[in-house]
Amino acid sequence: MGPGGLRVDSSLVRLVVATCQVDYAGRLTAHLPMATRVLMIKADGSVLVHSDGGSYKPLNWMSPPCTLREGEADDGRVEWTVTSKTADTLRITIEEIHHDTSHELGVDPGLQKDGVEKHLQELLADNPEMVAPGLRLVRREFPTAIGPVDLMCRDAAGVAVAVEIKRRGEIDGVEQLTRYLELLNRDPLLTANGPVQGVFAAQEIKPQARVLATDRGITCAVVDYDALRGIDDSEHRLF
Amino acid sequence: MGPGGLRVDSSLVRLVVATCQVDYAGRLTAHLPMATRVLMIKADGSVLVHSDGGSYKPLNWMSPPCTLREGEADDGRVEWTVTSKTADTLRITIEEIHHDTSHELGVDPGLQKDGVEKHLQELLADNPEMVAPGLRLVRREFPTAIGPVDLMCRDAAGVAVAVEIKRRGEIDGVEQLTRYLELLNRDPLLTANGPVQGVFAAQEIKPQARVLATDRGITCAVVDYDALRGIDDSEHRLF
DNA sequence: AGGTCGATTTCGCCC
DNA sequence: GGGCGAAGTCGACCT
Structure with a gap:
């Protein structure tokens, strides 16, 4: 328990719906033109960029461990920069945020499998x-x-x-x-x-x-x- | 354009945060005990069950094409049943919904890759x-x-x-x-x-x-x- | 840390 | 539509 009774909450998920452009540079380079997408930011800083289709794989993402820094582009638009230790970079340029909420999830008990x-x-x-x-x-x-x-x-x-x-x-x-x-x-x-x-x-x-x-x-x-x-x-x- | 000016909106994403239990039966069987998780329901009916950790892969999911049916369990709790043509079944038993919003995304221009x-x-x-x-x-x-x-x-x-x-x-x-x-x-x-x-x-x-x-x-x-x-x-x- | 191997792999190409 | 190879594969396990 920290000072003033504040507790570090490590299990927070942030859900954002935004019109954005995404650029990844790392093991390859990838570009997503401006469009409206779902962004999920997990407790470890990892980011998932989802469209409404496809299967479970995001259009683009950054794997943990990584850190998200909120900044401003030259034209004044909000820009998120996600970086990992391996010098991979995910840059999200945001034109408009349509939804932005955070949720505490708690610890997940984990998955039980059978048949592998x-x-x-x-x-x-x-x-x-x-x-x-x-x-x-x-x-x-x-x-x-x-x-x-x-x-x-x-x-x-x-x-x-x-x-x-x-x-x-x-x-x-x-x-x-x-x-x-x-x-x-x-x-x-x-x-x-x-x-x-x-x-x-x-x-x-x-x-x-x-x-x-x-x-x-x-x-x-x-x-x-x-x-x-x-x-x-x-x-x-x-x- | 449909009658009364209604337009079929096929690019809707639903974001739900819920305390739920998940059971999958298909190529294997898998079980997730009751806990709070993020559920993403895409326009094609596909469902992703995410915790706040791990990487981009959901804890559990159902790939499109599939259909989601909202029902009621024996004990009166809300139960979602997602079924595919290949007889795979994902059952989500919901104890409490903490968040539930839907968002229109529009068509995604798609990903451009370089370096593969x-x-x-x-x-x-x-x-x-x-x-x-x-x-x-x-x-x-x-x-x-x-x-x-x-x-x-x-x-x-x-x-x-x-x-x-x-x-x-x-x-x-x-x-x-x-x-x-x-x-x-x-x-x-x-x-x-x-x-x-x-x-x-x-x-x-x-x-x-x-x-x-x-x-x-x-x-x-x-x-x-x-x-x-x-x-x-x-x-x-x-x- | 590095190698090997499984995965509800998913994704894309070509037949 | 089936078969096959690639993937920012990821993740688990073992050395």
Whole structure:
């Protein structure tokens, strides 16, 4: 508590509707001609410039940490200058302010998610036979020098099988698995029963990714997330 | 103009500050506990749920096209339901509205960008000698079965040179160029004077990408965007 | 601090 | 409209 009972309020959001022009200079340069837009200024000084369309991405913005300075342009118009430590600059030249309010929000409890890749990995770790029949899990997040393999398994014949899991299987995922396989195949402990096999498992596999995988001897496995969740639920109900 | 002089206003943005709980079910499920947040409802019905922190990405959102329906929950509280054609649902349960205004924005002229990869590619196409001395351009966006090569060139000795351009050179770009080279080296027309050479050109090349490129016999070229733009400007000034 | 990888990525281009 | 690559990607996690 500060002097005089004043409390520093760090969770204030300012909503402004203004006719403005926006110029950004940083990793690129970008320009927005004069028009009416929504400006959101968050507690950390970050600024979002929204139009009424598009999706959630602003037309222009400044990421925190940054500071907003209110000044005056040569022609007397109000000018906001937002600067970051990395020398990025966002300049907002204001012709007219139509709305300007500030609101205290308080601390946000945060978002709870379910159904992302990590969850899919957990489900497949519990049910490796859904990836390929006869597969047994050796280790989840099996470490290598260039990163962890999602699932390391062995098939019925004792051959090592590296499983790369994606929500959506694209070409990058195949490259990633290829790099792992190249490295894993240098390990005599893994190749004792033959070369390490690769399985690319995803809820959806793009055609080009499938072509590249097949070309490299990698097996593709499309997994049904809902079915998998159903299996896992019923298993847990037994205990 | 509609009957009675009423005009359909399609560029309206609604700004709401409310204590609310948010539940999303679609590609994943997500939950936001009750707290005070900023809600932005755009003209196309899309909804953004912002807290006072984070960057420009909302905590939760619904992408257009979608429709917002205002209803009432079992306990009598106001409930907004946003639905899209793909069966995604965003449910906002409102405890209290602290602020609620609507604003007409008009049509946005749109964003002008400068300095992205495409622009860098244009500049290097005009000045291939900035990539490597003696290089002559054969074709920009040279087509292959797996995608276009940014610049196809020949060096002073007539050897084909494939140039992959990135703003920031990372490992993925080296993989991409490697795939192209593999394919290009199957074409007798290109390999008549020796194997196709690869050049990885970027404003900045990450150490790991450089190592991988070198390991594969790919030349790295760091290009100075500002200098390049200067050259191009002065060239155009001659005409 | 730097690298890697996921994302309800979104966005834009080309087929 | 689908596929694919870029992004001022952002953010989380790990070394």
